[in-house]
Amino acid sequence: MDKDLGTHLELVHRNCTAVLEAxxxxxxxxxxxxRGGMVLVTSGAAWAGGATLATYGASKAFDLVLAEGLWAEWRGQGVDVLGLVLGRTDTPSHRRMRAADGESYGGDLADPYDVAEEALAHLADGPTWIHGSPNPTGGSPFGVLSRRDAVLAMSRGAATSREENGTGR
Structure with missing residues (x-):
């Protein structure tokens, strides 16, 4: 773990405790x-653990499972819940993370307004919507890979991203 414990605990509070409370x-x-509707935003990092993504991925997995569980509990009571799985999206948080890692802002980032419009258009299509996926209501992008192989693939992806951006971390 490359950050101090306080930083990890703040992330868990922001991504788990605050989401549960809301x-x-x-x-x-x-x-x-x-009646009503709720979108819980999660991440592709929720699908499998990965090097340098341990706390973040775990917190987003919490959000994903929470959304799916609430969808199951509330769907018969007139409340839609959607677990919105994001890939790389041009958010202030993503920009801060990239800047801290010495990365530029280029690349294929989803527009947050487009993501929000898509989520609201598919609010009733829960429990899960995978933005940018050819099968947005489908399962894990790792398909039939074992959990071990998915973790290794996620770790390779994180390492490749760091190498391509010259951060080496």
Whole structure:
């Protein structure tokens, strides 16, 4: 783990505790009135662990499973829940991360407005929507790979990205 424990705990709070609290506080009134919708944003990093992605991927896996579980609980009560799985998206957080790693902003990044429009258009298509996927309601992009092979593939992807951008970390 390349960061101090406090940084990892802040990430878990932001990506897990705060998301759970928001779902609880906003979801309960929606269920009570019998209508509403909620999008929980997760990441492709949720599909498998990977080198340098341990805490982030675990926190996003929490969000994915939370969204799927809430979808199952609330769908018969008039509340739509969508776990929105993002790939590389041009967000302020992504820009900060890339700048900290010495990377440029170029590349194929999804436009956040397009992502939001797509999510809202497919809110009722839960539990999961994979933005940019040819099969957005499908399963893991790792398909039939074993969990071990998926983790190794995710780790290779993280290492390749660091090498291509000259960060070497």
């Amino acid at each position: 779902a609880y506080r906003f979801g309960a009134p929606m269920v009570a009135r019998g």
